[in-house]
Amino acid sequence: MRKFITSFFIFVLFALFLYVSSIFLWGTFAPTSLKPNLNYRIGSKGHLFSRIQEIKKIDSVDILFLGSSHAYRGFDPRIFTSHKLKTFNLGSSSQTPIQTLLLLKRYLDNIKPKSIVYEVYPETFMIDGIESSLDIIANDKNDELSFKMAYHLNHIKTYNTLIYSFIQDLFHTKDSFYESIQKKGDTYIKGGFVEAEMKYYIPTSFPPKKIIIDKKHLSFFEEIIHEIKKRNIPLTLVFAPVSASFYTSYNNTNYFDRIMSSYAPYYNFNKTLKLEDSLHFSDYHHLNQTGVKLFNEALIKLLNK
Amino acid sequence: MLFNSIDFALFLPIVFMCYWIIPNKQVNFQNGILVMASYLFYGWWDWRFLFLIGFSTFADYFIGIVLAKQHTVLLRKLLLWTSIGINLGLLGFFKYYNFFLENFSSAFSFLGTKINASTLNIILPVGISFYTFQTLSYTIDVYRKKLEPTKNFIAFTAFVSFFPQLVAGPIERATNLLPQFHTKRFFNYSKAVDGLRQILWGLLKKLVIADNCAEFANQIFNNSSELNGSALVLGAFFFTFQIYGDFSGYSDIAIGASRLFGFNLMKNFAFPYFSRDVGEFWRRWHISLSTWFRDYVYIPLGGSKGSKLQQIRNTFIIFLVSGFWHGANWTFVIWGGLNALYFLPLLLTKNNRNHIEIVAKDKLFPSFKELFSILATFGLTVFAWIFFRAETISHAFKYISGIWSTSLFKAPNINEIPKTLVLLLIIGIFIVVEWIGRQNEYAIEKIGLTWRRPLRWSFYALILFVIGMFMQTEETPFIYFQF
Numbered sequence: 001m002r003k004f005i006t007s008f009f010i011f012v013l014f015a016l017f018l019y020v021s022s023i024f025l026w027g028t029f030a031p032t033s034l035k036p037n038l039n040y041r042i043g044s045k046g047h048l049f050s051r052i053q054e055i056k057k058i059d060s061v062d063i064l065f066l067g068s069s070h071a072y073r074g075f076d077p078r079i080f081t082s083h084k085l086k087t088f089n090l091g092s093s094s095q096t097p098i099q100t101l102l103l104l105k106r107y108l109d110n111i112k113p114k115s116i117v118y119e120v121y122p123e124t125f126m127i128d129g130i131e132s133s134l135d136i137i138a139n140d141k142n143d144e145l146s147f148k149m150a151y152h153l154n155h156i157k158t159y160n161t162l163i164y165s166f167i168q169d170l171f172h173t174k175d176s177f178y179e180s181i182q183k184k185g186d187t188y189i190k191g192g193f194v195e196a197e198m199k200y201y202i203p204t205s206f207p208p209k210k211i212i213i214d215k216k217h218l219s220f221f222e223e224i225i226h227e228i229k230k231r232n233i234p235l236t237l238v239f240a241p242v243s244a245s246f247y248t249s250y251n252n253t254n255y256f257d258r259i260m261s262s263y264a265p266y267y268n269f270n271k272t273l274k275l276e277d278s279l280h281f282s283d284y285h286h287l288n289q290t291g292v293k294l295f296n297e298a299l300i301k302l303l304n305k
Numbered sequence: 306m307l308f309n310s311i312d313f314a315l316f317l318p319i320v321f322m323c324y325w326i327i328p329n330k331q332v333n334f335q336n337g338i339l340v341m342a343s344y345l346f347y348g349w350w351d352w353r354f355l356f357l358i359g360f361s362t363f364a365d366y367f368i369g370i371v372l373a374k375q376h377t378v379l380l381r382k383l384l385l386w387t388s389i390g391i392n393l394g395l396l397g398f399f400k401y402y403n404f405f406l407e408n409f410s411s412a413f414s415f416l417g418t419k420i421n422a423s424t425l426n427i428i429l430p431v432g433i434s435f436y437t438f439q440t441l442s443y444t445i446d447v448y449r450k451k452l453e454p455t456k457n458f459i460a461f462t463a464f465v466s467f468f469p470q471l472v473a474g475p476i477e478r479a480t481n482l483l484p485q486f487h488t489k490r491f492f493n494y495s496k497a498v499d500g501l502r503q504i505l506w507g508l509l510k511k512l513v514i515a516d517n518c519a520e521f522a523n524q525i526f527n528n529s530s531e532l533n534g535s536a537l538v539l540g541a542f543f544f545t546f547q548i549y550g551d552f553s554g555y556s557d558i559a560i561g562a563s564r565l566f567g568f569n570l571m572k573n574f575a576f577p578y579f580s581r582d583v584g585e586f587w588r589r590w591h592i593s594l595s596t597w598f599r600d601y602v603y604i605p606l607g608g609s610k611g612s613k614l615q616q617i618r619n620t621f622i623i624f625l626v627s628g629f630w631h632g633a634n635w636t637f638v639i640w641g642g643l644n645a646l647y648f649l650p651l652l653l654t655k656n657n658r659n660h661i662e663i664v665a666k667d668k669l670f671p672s673f674k675e676l677f678s679i680l681a682t683f684g685l686t687v688f689a690w691i692f693f694r695a696e697t698i699s700h701a702f703k704y705i706s707g708i709w710s711t712s713l714f715k716a717p718n719i720n721e722i723p724k725t726l727v728l729l730l731i732i733g734i735f736i737v738v739e740w741i742g743r744q745n746e747y748a749i750e751k752i753g754l755t756w757r758r759p760l761r762w763s764f765y766a767l768i769l770f771v772i773g774m775f776m777q778t779e780e781t782p783f784i785y786f787q788f
Contacts (some may be wrong), residue, residue, distance in 0.1 A: 001325055001492045008501075012760055018766040019773065026774065033723045036775050154311065154775055 020163055028163040038160040040168075041138045045181045046093040047188040048139040054192065058088055060112045063303075065192070066100050066224075067119025068132075069230045070240040073286055075120065077191025079296040083304075089176060089192030091119065091189060097220035098152055099136055102145045104227055112288040117299070118224070120266075121242075121285075122211040122256050125218070133158050133303040137165045139176075154217075176293035198288055201281035206249035211256045218259075225263050236303065237266040241295055242285040244270075244276040273298050306349040307783070309511055313328035316346065321565055322651055324396075336463040337693045339566070343468035347431070354430040362465045364391050365440045369447045369454035369461075379450060386442040388583075392437045399430055404633030429731055432472030434630060438597055440465055445601055445618040452480050460486040469562040473555045473783055475593035482570070490567035495534065499750070500564030505765060506749045507557025509772050514735055515550030516777030517728050518543040526694055533757045534713030537704055539725070544694045545687045546732055549578065551784045552591070557747055575689065576743045577663050578686070581678035583647040584657035586686060594630070600621050607654060621645045631693070636701060640692040647685055653716075663743050695738055731775060 010059045027038050040159055043049050046069060065075045071091025080087040087205045088111060092104055100118070133153055137146055150158045168174055185197035228235045237260050247253070247270045260266040273295060275281070280291030287295055306312050320342040327334045337758075350442045365388055394510020443464075446452040454462050464483045525532060525540025532540070552614035561712035563570045577589035589593050599608075606619045614673050621642070651657040664679065665671040671679065688705075712718075719725065741749030749768075751762040 003687070004494050007498075007602050011765070014762050017767040018763060019770055022767075022770045024771075026770075033727050035774060036724070036727070038417075118437065151723065156778055158778060160773060296671055 011191065018102050020167070023160055023163045024167045027160075037157050038218075039134045039157055040161050040163055042174065043136060044135055044138065045186070046094075046135065047176065047179065047183070047186065047194050048092050048135050048279060050181070050188045050284075051090065051092075051192045052140045053179075054190065054303035055090065055107050055111060056087060058111055060089075060114075061086050061088045061133075062114045063087040064116045064122055065112060065119065066095075066104070066116060067091045067240075068095045068121050068124050069093050069286065070121055070242075071095075071119040072124060072192055072194050074240045074292055074295060075117070075299075076296055077189065078193075080300065082189075083300050085300070087191055088113075091192070092132055094124060094127060094132045094135075096124045096131070096132055097217045097224055098128060098129055098149055099132045100148050100171065101116050101227070102136065103140075105138070105145055106143075107214075108227065108231070113233060115236070115303075116228055117152075117236045117238055117303075118264075119238050119240050120260055121240065122213075122250065122253075123181050125211060125213045125221070126211070128155070129153055130155050130157055131219075134161050136160050142166050142169050144165070152220075164285060174295070194257050195263050196286070197284040197290060198290075199277055200288065201283050202242060202244060203277040204284070205246045206246055206284075207295055208251050209249050210254050211250055213256070221263075235263075235264040237264050238269040238299065239266070239270060239273050241269045241273055241280075241287060243281045244275075245277055246284045267299075267302060269295060269298065306346050308555065308562075309508065309781075312349065313778045314462075316342070317562060317565075324411060324566055330489055330491060332487065333457075333459055333500060336457075336486055337564075338461060339463045339468070340466060343463065343471060347466065347471060350431050351428070356431050357399075357433070358436060358466055358508060358524050359437065361392060361395065362462050365444055365465070365565045366387065366455075366458055366461045368444055370412050370456065372444065372447050373454045378678055383563060385444060385448040389441065390442075392755045393442050396433055396437045398426075400431055408755030427460075432520055435474045435476055436465055436471060438476045439479070439482075442476075442597065442601065443483065446479050451565060452483070455483060455487070457487065467563070467568075467746060469559040469566075469568075470570055473552070473559070474591075475556055475559065475571050476596075476597055477593065477655075482568070482760070485673060493567065496564050496567065502562040502749060502765070503557045503564065503747050505768055506747055507554040508572075509768055510550040510554030510557065511783070512554075512730060512772055512776035513550075515547045515554055516779070516781045517731070517775065518547035518550065519781055520779075521725065521728065522547050522694065522720070526696075526704070529700070529707060533711045533718045534708045535715055536717035536719045536759040537708045538713065539717050539719070540706075541694075543693050543728075545578075545683075545690050545771075546735075547785060548690065548693070549574075555783050560747075572746060574623050574662065576739055576748075578683055579679055579740070579743055580657070580682050581660045582651055582682055585645065585660040587644070587648065588683055594627065598627055602626060613653060617649060620649055623710075624648065635698050636692050636695050639698060639701070640689055643689045643692060647689070652775035666744065688728075 023038065026035060027040060051072070063080065065071045068091060068162070072089045073091075074084075074251060075089050077087045077089065090107065091115055092099065092103070095103075130153060133155075135158065136149075137158070138161065142162060146162055146166075146238070150162045179188075187195045188196075189195055196297065226233070239256070241247075250256075253270075257266065257268050260268075275291055275294065276285075280294065281285055282288040306316060320338065323342075324335055324338050327338070337497040344355055346387040347358060367386045368384050372381060372388075375381045375384065376728045391626055417716035443452070455464075461481070463478065463486050464477075467477075467482070521539055525536060526545070529537060529540065560570045560573070571593055573591060573593050575589040575592065577586050578588055580586035603623045605617055606622060607615050608619060609616055611619075624645035626638070626641070628637040628644075631637040631640075648657065651659075664675050691704055692698075692701045695704055715724075738752075739748045742750060742752055745751050750766075753764045756764070
């Protein structure tokens, strides 16, 4: 029995070493189609790498934006600067509360925001958060928080990508990576914003849908609120505009509004801002630049109140 | 609790440690731990199911004891049929109630009489078909005086609820498994290592082969009306490997886990897709169920003895009942009937036991004749699986008519062609490994045993790597849980 347990533990260590080495070799040399459970996306869509590089050099802002792609495509720092507000956008693609919390813990105390605007989108409370975790693992440093995130998500893709990214960190390969400012119609704007090329959405219909908030996400969300409140930073929650055709497919937005408004001042711009699907959106849930201007002006007016 | 879950990965070592830590390896304590672990394992799905399995255990335990004391044929028969009635009654209610109700209702409305029958929202208790058959084997064997009834209630409860094989078999015979609960079990290093190796191979079959095939098979079967013939063939092919990987993978994990506790379960799969005829296929596929039906239904009916007409009748009964055992749907009955049609010519020409040994024994490659026979049998099996997988009979027929069109010779019109090719490559490698290890209990049983330890361990680590890199990320329950 003792021999069995000893051998087993030695084998586990041996297998772990080989697994990590194989992940590195396979991740480096195998074609993408042969690594379905390893998705290392440095410099991926959304310019997270550039955003992370920039935030490391910032020591104070008036407003910090958090949230999904609606945040980094929806809050244009140039508009806020014209109102004498220095902002930074820490949004990332499909960012769920666990990633928001990780980024906050990493950068909140360095960036010292005077206030925070957190874009809350129902879908980010319903998805698994894997996509966003891979984005952050590949484009930011990896530390204890990354391992905690991987543990909470408990997904093989996150584990494998974290192992691979961690080895990349050891060899400092990320240091030499350069991300182009313009990529596939997207332009990175200083302050964390990504301006998409001008497009117009052709409205379509969506089947009815119910918002069901994942309890796991909600507990991380509460932790975010706690972290912000304990630093006495004013927080505003915002449901950014999505196309009316999509928004009306949700049949319980009141439920979402009720929950969000119980945590902090909350504004659902889908109810207050009149936008046209075919004029102000580039797709069913992202504003185009015309829409961004209207949305940001409305938000600034609200924040100034 | 699923075998392919984190819960089980924690549960198994904890139970393992508690089990072997017992001083003097006292059988009753070990059995007690297995009972507690098994009830926890089963209750993880739904604690209400525990009452059902508990009732079944009580009933068969007492019937077994009383049965052995009776000498009058009538009373013995009465007790046997009470046990059969209780077990099949529970199975019938939970599994087939709605099916029979709907079919009676349809039959009467066809005759012009409308029946107001409302179905019940019945949850099918996981594994009921498996443990019901296992307990039935106990009572029948006691009735046939092949087995002395046990007076040890803990041992009997452990036999009925033994967690590795509780929910999807192998369906053990009381004559094989029950005595093992009465014997002192000592830890055996080689046996435990072998168990781990079999678990590893079972996990690969389930997580890499079955679950990845499931993704494509589900897509293709769910959208079959929009796909061309070649895509539909691919769908049937993927389902063929899904069901094999899923079920034989489960059996490997079950047998391997049992070995960790010092038990030997019966072999459930013996490389069925290398069979040269359907008779051989049925000796290699779900062996524990096939032999159960053979011993408790087919042989009592007369088996292959008697007139040709009786042989045909017996063959159809066994295959139709076996099909129906899989689920309350006519598709399973048709699947069973189709296999009976495949099997009958072999039986009637007395060619059903031509291939007892594994194909190309001690050879590297099969002969052309053997290869042709394997491919032909495989083709028939794939065709039959269409009925098994289809939602309804009309779905199956539409699926088949979709295959027989000129689009069969066009490229498959499915999404994600590169992903499909990768999966086909993985299946190809899997078939090669299975071929190499086909003379053993499971494919990797003997692979690398003579190698030096670092090389052998590297091989196992490679399997772990393949699982980690290619496993399907959606947690998919085992198909046979629904049966």
